[in-house]
Amino acid sequence: MxxxxxxxxxxxxxxxxxxxxxxxxxxxxxxxxxxxxxxxxxxxxxxxxxxxxxxxxxxxxxxxxxIGLIITHVDEKGFLSFSNVGGLQAKELLGHRVIFNNGLEGVICSEEVKDKDKLTMSKLYIDVASTSSDFVKKNFQIGDMCVFKTDFYENEDCIICxxxxxxxxxxxxxxxxxxxxxxxxxxxxxxxxxxxxxxxxxxxxxxxxxxxxxxxxxxxxxxxxxxxxxxxxxxxxxxxxxxxxxxxxxxxxxxxxxxxxxxxxxxxxxxxxxxxxxxxxxxxxxxxxxxxxxxxxxxxxxxxxxxxxxxxxxxxxxxxxxxxxxx
CATH class of the missing domain: 3.40.630.10 (Zn peptidases)
Known part of the structure; x- marks a missing residue:
């Protein structure tokens, strides 16, 4: 086969x-x-x-x-608060890139936290890499969802995706x-x-x-x-x-x-x-x-x-x- x-x-x-x-x-x-x-x-x-x-x-x-993330608040500076859709842990999300259905992307960042092991979703946000408030308002709103942005990889016997x-x-x-x-x-x-x-x-x-x-x-x-x-x-x-x-x-x-x-x-x-x-x-x-x-x-x-x-x-x-x- x-x-x-x-x-x-x-x-x-x-x-x-x-x-x-x-x-x-x-x-x-x-x-x-x-x-x-x-x-x-x-x-x-x-x-x-x-x-x-x-x-x-x-x-x-x-x-x-x-699994994914859902936007709960949109900051005009381009910072998006979110909650999880499915089983995700906050401490495993930091630094990951995400993509929205419209093709736009962001990266998961964190407010200052002294103990990373106690990191919560409320301390994380998505930076959509824009300084334009008009761009942010136009393209992101509460309820939008995003998923991980990951390249597909394949070798002789296994796949990473x-x-x-x-x-x-x-x-x-x-x-x-x-x-x-x-x-x-x-x-x-x-x-x-x-x-x-x-x-x-x-x-x-x-x-x-x-x-x-x-x-x-x-x-x-x-x-x-x-x-x-x-x-x-x-x-x-x-x-x-x-x-x-x-x-x-x-x-x-x-x-x-x-x-x-x-x-x-x-x-x-x-x-x-x-x-x-x-x-x-x-x-x-x-x-x-x-x-x-x-x-x-x-x-x-x-x-x-x-x-x-x-x-x-x-x-x-x-x-x-x-x-x-x-x-």
């Missing part, structure tokens, strides 16, 4: 923070529209694509949104759609909104679809770097089959299904227990009377930063596992 680096880059670079997913949604529609039986955009903004069948109703979900969480999950579903196998199952490929602020899109999509089985595609942490995260997941270890995180204990039959499919199809896999965080599956499995759910995770270093790192081989194994589930 050929790895489509251009598509990954386009997804990573697409400006779409939580609640503002329209750009990446249009990109995905253009990629999949000729490969699905139908698709629709629901009231919350989820993109729901379907390959029709008379068998079991299976839902896959990968979230389109990315922003928004791997969860554009890599979206990539996997796009590739699965393009390689959709013959099956009687009724397959729903969901590209969800607002996961980073509470798995909101997956909750409504899961309720409307009411699937027999749900599988989320999302990144997970690794234990193979120097950040001292204690877990067995590693880059180039294959697709990670989640056993538990803070939002989900994987249904045992779903865990067995994913494991057996990996073994029977020579798909490289590993098990994941994540001691923090959650995914779309956490919301979906509690909808209506309950939905047996699981997660296929992509091992990723530097979560929720401007430079997330993942392995290409792991991505390919995840695509294979999704296709095996579909069959």
């Amino acid at each position: 050929k790895f489509n680096s251009d598509l990954i880059k386009n997804l990573s670079d697409c400006f779409s923070p939580s609640g503002r997913e329209q750009n990446v949604r249009e990109l995905i529609i253009n990629e999949i529209k000729d490969y699905v039986d139908d698709f629709n955009i629901d009231s919350l903004g989820n993109l729901i694509a379907r390959k029709k069948g008379a068998g079991k109703k299976i839902m896959f979900s990968a979230h389109m949104d990315q 922003k928004a791997a969480d969860d554009r890599i999950g979206c990539y996997i579903l796009i590739e699965a759609i393009k390689n959709h196998p013959s099956t009687d199952n009724d397959i729903y490929y969901v590209f969800s909104v607002q996961e980073e602020v509470g798995t909101r899109g997956a909750k409504t999509a899961g309720y409307s679809i009411n699937p027999d089985l749900a599988i989320a595609l999302d990144i997970t942490a690794t234990g193979d770097s120097l950040d001292k995260t204690k877990m067995d997941v590693k880059l180039n270890g294959g697709a990670a089959i989640k056993l538990m995180d803070k939002s989900l204990i994987t249904h045992p039959e779903v865990k067995d299904l994913l494991t057996n499919l990996a073994k029977n199809n020579n798909i490289k896999y590993q098990y994941e227990v994540l001691e923090f965080g959650g995914t779309d599956a956490g919301a979906i499995h509690l909808t209506r009377e309950g939905v047996p759910s699981g997660v296929i995770s992509i091992p990723t270093r530097n979560l929720h930063t401007s430079g997330e790192i993942f392995n290409k081989n792991d991505v390919i194994e995840c695509i294979k596992l999704v296709i095996a589930v579909v069959k």
Whole structure:
């Protein structure tokens, strides 16, 4: 299976923070529209694509949104106060460049703080590099959002980029759609909104679809770097089959299904227990009377930063596992 680096880059670079997913949604529609039986955009903004069948109703979900910042105050001198949209820590933001949907940029700076470990969002601001109050008033206002400004980097086996969480999950579903196998199952490929602020899109999509089985595609942490995260997941270890995180204990039959499919199809896999965080599956499995759910995770270093790192081989194994589930 050929790895489509251009598509990954386009997804990573697409400006779409939580609640503002329209750009990446249009990109995905253009990629999949000729490969699905139908698709629709629901009231919350989820993109729901379907390959029709008379068998079991299976839902896959990968979230389109990315973490970002929202402007709370605009100073005429060109200094913007902000709050976070999704899981970000103030001490990790200082010095990062950001970009707005209009293409303008800024850099995150700090007021004078004696103890950097006690830095808070209220002490940070964005300098948009202008001395013109007219320019600032014209181009920035309360409610505007921005995301990290990061160059895409690729080597022989890994990629460094922003928004791997969860554009890599979206990539996997796009590739699965393009390689959709013959099956009687009724397959729903969901590209969800607002996961980073509470798995909101997956909750409504899961309720409307009411699937027999749900599988989320999302990144997970690794234990193979120097950040001292204690877990067995590693880059180039294959697709990670989640056993538990803070939002989900994987249904045992779903865990067995994913494991057996990996073994029977020579798909490289590993098990994941994540001691923090959650995914779309956490919301979906509690909808209506309950939905047996699981997660296929992509091992990723530097979560929720401007430079997330993942392995290409792991991505390919995840695509294979999704296709095996579909069959």
